[in-house]
Amino acid sequence: MPLSLTAVRRYPVKSCRGHDVDSAVVEPWGLAGDRRWALVDDDGVAVTARRHPRMVLITPEPADDGLLLRAPGAEPLAVPVPGPGPLTDVRVFSDTVGAVAAAPAAHAWFGEVLGAPVRLMYLDDPRRRPVDPAHGRDTDVVSFADGYPLLLTTQESLADLDARTGGAAPLSMTRFRPNLVIAGAPAWAEDGWRRVRVGDATFRVVKACDRCVLTAVDPETAETGPEPLRTLARHRRWDGKVWFGTNLVPDTPGAVLRVGDAVEVLETGPVAQPTGTPR
Template identity: 40%
Template sequence: MTYFLSDLSIYPIKSIKGIPLKSSQVSAEGLWGDRRYMIIKPNGEFITGREYPTLTLIKSEWIKRGIWKLSHPSHPNFIEINSDDLSTEHQDVLIWDDTLRAQKAKENINTWFSDVLNESVCLVHFSEQSKRFTSRRPESPVAFADGYPFLLTTRASLEELNTTCTQAIAMTQFRPNLVIQGNSAFEEDSWKRIRIGDVEFENVKPCIRCIFTTLDPETAERLPKGEPLKTLGKFRLLDNKGITFGINMIALNSGEIHVNDKVEVLEYKTPETYTDRRKK
């Protein structure tokens, strides 16, 4: 059976709409440009689409390296962000249990985001002064992603979910970086190491899913009945940990990957055990 990379996406600012790519550079910290920016409250606490769903409607467009054009349907103007033209000021920011230094954006950019969210916020950049590492692989760096630099899902697993889910679920609700096609449903649970193109990745842990997945990516409204979490909870509940979909990955080397690259499973592991309580 042939596996291949069907989709490749980045999210330049944590929680905003993703950008589909044809190819990307891979480093230990993630895909180039992925989650290198984040929005914070004045006290440094990070915010996401979980509490501010309208963030997911912010659309980004790559102008050229380091420059992004942002727009929001409720805001009359767009804004450009240039990583070479930010404030020289840094401040401590808190993302989950990690405190790190991050570079602040200039006031006109902060004003734009504050207008979109109707409260005072600040955009920060993961700069050379910013240091953060994953919990299970403390030698592996990560930028502003929740916990690990790569999230992988598969088409077959989404199709299996949609066989019993009461709502049609789109892959974009899970916000993956890498989507694989050609495997059987949830076969990715058993992958320990894979190669995409010339880059090797390691499966660190299943991805625990939260209320963020219940947002419609086109409207930022919650789906009825808490889907897809309600259905996933019937067959993807990992005891004492939570509901899972997809796997958190780290890269074992750098390189470039492309959509349609062959995916090779280099090493397998014993998958987690789930009980399927669905009525089919």
């Protein structure tokens, strides 16, 4: 079965709800419109659904001049892209990058929805934030994503994981927040990919993605549970972490991805043998 791109997904505000698109432009720091906004606390630390699970219920809808924010029990709010202004440091894990604050109404809206003081920040120039040099080149940059421009997952790996959980309800791919979903490969084949072509775009596969408690937050209800981390810990654990999906860095910015694009694995490499690797 040939490999194909079955879904393209963007997340306008880091850790809030994403949306599927039929096509998207690849930029050096990720898909156009992906994770250019983030919430921060009073210390300037990026806030995610790890800390506030209700963030997965907030829907940011892209507009020509900003975002339209929606959340259960809240009035919608239009937020324009902020104009040039002073930069405020935003800390994403070990990185610090300057960003511009949105209008005060946006801070108040998010604070009311989450029940905590937060501010909405816009990354006007993602070229300020390099990727981890251990897994990228000096010129590689990233938006407000955790560490790398894009995340790829495969339908077959999710199906294998789902079968191993033994749950009555299948796991949703949205728990893993990928940008690109691929079909047609054997389960976990992506562990060995090093370069891929998707349509006209080529990517380096720089690092497998270690997963955190955010995957245990149900994207439809914001409730937390033991899966998929419990099953990943039994079958996909090595280096003290659990793994699902893989991180990409684009080598052809400006290319357009379209659902249905053919996918070709250009280069493979050795596969780690974690405890409980599916065979």
